[in-house]
Amino acid sequence: MAAVKGLVAFMSLLLLLGLGLLGYGMVQKSDEMRQPEGSGLAAFGPAGLDEPAGTRITHMVSDGRGRVLLGxxxxxxxxxxxxxxxxxxxxxxxxxxxxxxxAPQ
Incomplete structure (x- = not known):
């Protein structure tokens, strides 16, 4: 019976140690993913499309890779x-x- 109690205590210790390491890894990854202050897309000011008068934007979609598609x-x-x-x-x-x-560009 003492062996079973010892085994349960050892397995509990391993479980707690594993959960602690998992929490530590999550905190480390979240620090890596956090961007430094002031980073991100740089402002570029007004941008002209060089389109003729009367042109309308019918839709706008981001492709997820840093490009915007304008209809x-x-x-x-x-x-x-x-x-x-x-x-x-x-x-x-x-x-x-x-x-x-x-149509020419």
């Missing part, structure tokens, strides 16, 4: 999607609906 319509041009770099506001490219050469 554009009107302005005397075919419907299009502008791909914008979210970090600095520059246009990466334009996808035109209705053909490859339908």
């Amino acid at each position: 554009l319509t009107g302005g005397g041009r075919p419907d299009r999607v502008a791909v914008i770099d979210a970090a600095d506001g520059r246009r990466l490219g334009t996808l035109t609906v209705g053909g490859a050469g339908a």
Whole structure:
């Protein structure tokens, strides 16, 4: 009976030690994931799209990789999607609906 009690005490000690190490690891990872003050996306100020007057933004979607996709319509041009770099506001490219050469960028 003493052996069983000793085994239960030893297993309890291992369980508590494992939970303590798990908590310690979680705290360490949370410190690594926390960003330093002032980091993140830099402000780039106003950004122009160089689109003709009458152009409307119909939708805006982030792709999760630092790019913003803007659906554009009107302005005397075919419907299009502008791909914008979210970090600095520059246009990466334009996808035109209705053909490859339908509208210049």
